[in-house]
Amino acid sequence: MLLAVAERIQSHLDATARAVGVTHAQVKVLMQLDQPQRLCDLASLQDCDPSSITALVQRLERDGLVQREVDPNDARARRIRISAKGKRSRQKFLELMGDGRAALDTLSADERAALAAMIAGG
Amino acid sequence: MLLAVAERIQSHLDATARAVGVTHAQVKVLMQLDQPQRLCDLASLQDCDPSSITALVQRLERDGLVQREVDPNDARARRIRISAKGKRSRQKFLELMGDGRAALDTLSADERAALAAMIAGG
DNA sequence: TATTGTTATACTCTATAACTATA
DNA sequence: TATAGTTATAGAGTATAACAATA
Numbered sequence: 001m002l003l004a005v006a007e008r009i010q011s012h013l014d015a016t017a018r019a020v021g022v023t024h025a026q027v028k029v030l031m032q033l034d035q036p037q038r039l040c041d042l043a044s045l046q047d048c049d050p051s052s053i054t055a056l057v058q059r060l061e062r063d064g065l066v067q068r069e070v071d072p073n074d075a076r077a078r079r080i081r082i083s084a085k086g087k088r089s090r091q092k093f094l095e096l097m098g099d100g101r102a103a104l105d106t107l108s109a110d111e112r113a114a115l116a117a118m119i120a121g122g
Numbered sequence: 123m124l125l126a127v128a129e130r131i132q133s134h135l136d137a138t139a140r141a142v143g144v145t146h147a148q149v150k151v152l153m154q155l156d157q158p159q160r161l162c163d164l165a166s167l168q169d170c171d172p173s174s175i176t177a178l179v180q181r182l183e184r185d186g187l188v189q190r191e192v193d194p195n196d197a198r199a200r201r202i203r204i205s206a207k208g209k210r211s212r213q214k215f216l217e218l219m220g221d222g223r224a225a226l227d228t229l230s231a232d233e234r235a236a237l238a239a240m241i242a243g244g
Numbered sequence: 245t246a247t248t249g250t251t252a253t254a255c256t257c258t259a260t261a262a263c264t265a266t267a
Numbered sequence: 268t269a270t271a272g273t274t275a276t277a278g279a280g281t282a283t284a285a286c287a288a289t290a
Contacts, residue, residue: 002221006131009124011169025280040248047133052281054250059279076248076289099124104241112241119226120238147257162271174258176273181256198266198271 001115009103020093026060029053030090033082038071042080065089123237131225142215148182151175152212155204160193164202187211 017027025046032045039057043050057080060066065086071077082090104112139146147168154167161179165172179202182188187208193199204212226234 002131002223002225003135003219006128006135006225009128010132013125013128023279038248048280049282050249051251051283056280071248074248074290078249097125099240101124101240103124103128116238116242118221118223119234119241145256160271170257171259172272173260173274178257193271196267196271200272 001111002118005104005107005115008106012103013097016093016096019096020089022063022065022089022093025056026065027090027093029056029060029080030065030082030086030093033066033080033086036069036079036081038077038079040077060086123233124240127226127229127237130228134225135219138215138218141218142211144185144187144211144215147178148187149212149215151178151182151202152187152204152208152215155188155202155208158191158201158203160199160201162199182208 013027014024017024020027022030028046029042032042037045039053040050042057043053046053057066057068061068065083067081067083068078069081071079107115135149136146139149142149144152150168151164154164159167161175162172164179165175168175179188179190183190187205189203189205190200191203193201229237
């Protein structure tokens with residue numbers, strides 16, 4: 001049941017990202033770029049392999065949503081910075097997404113009550 | 123916040139599926155095979171393109187988790203049936219997954235209360 | 245030597261378009 | 268003509284392994 005809700009939120013998230021012209025994974029990265037982040041830090045935050053982030057960031061850069069710059073403190077590292085276009089995409093996504101409550105709209109009152117009790121009592 | 127919980131459940135789901143040696147998408151299909159299903163019905167249930175299900179089922183069949191048979195009522199259609207091995211994988215997944223409550227364990231009591239209120243009142 | 249990141253490669257999921265076979 | 272399914276192709280996400288540059 002909790003799983004069904006998670007699936008529904010996930011679908012809502014995917015659809016919203018698509019409406020903005022980005023993917024779910026790309027949005028997750030954009031969300032973490034309030035400050036420029038090193039690539040390895042992004043990998044830690046997303047709990048995935050650095051090579052995956054390299055690929056992801058390459059697509060974000062290709063689409064003009066981020067810029068890469070050398071870390072002034074470590075010539076090995078790259079800092080990823082969100083662009084103006086990236087900020088617009090992120091903002092648009094958040095507006096469309098709301099707080100995710102829309103994903104609960106398909107649940108009945110009974111289902112919502114049961115779910116709330118489960119979470120509160122978990 | 124709701125989104126964070128959904129992400130956490132999603133991760134738990136992915137990790138559990140991986141532990142059983144299948145993918146999240148494959149488990150979702152196995153869950154819908156209490157009765158044999160036609161491929162086009164699986165596509166509807168998963169809300170995805172039939173060609174995606176064709177590919178997915180090919181991998182499930184390769185791994186011995188399902189069998190395909192011609193629908194006796196329609197020579198165009200194929201019925202997908204879960205195998206004994208598939209049932210064991212599904213069972214193991216459900217046992218490891220529990221009811222998904224484990225995904226809530228990282229939330230504080232305050233967070234859980236806030237989330238429960240949001241769901242109940244949504 | 246250890247860390248940061250990239251490249252090469254491979255696999256899964258997904259979609260679109262063109263196709264075959266059957267209804 | 269419409270429906271069920273497949274194949275070809277492509278793009279995204281992910282991982283492993285081997286590698287280069289820097290610390």
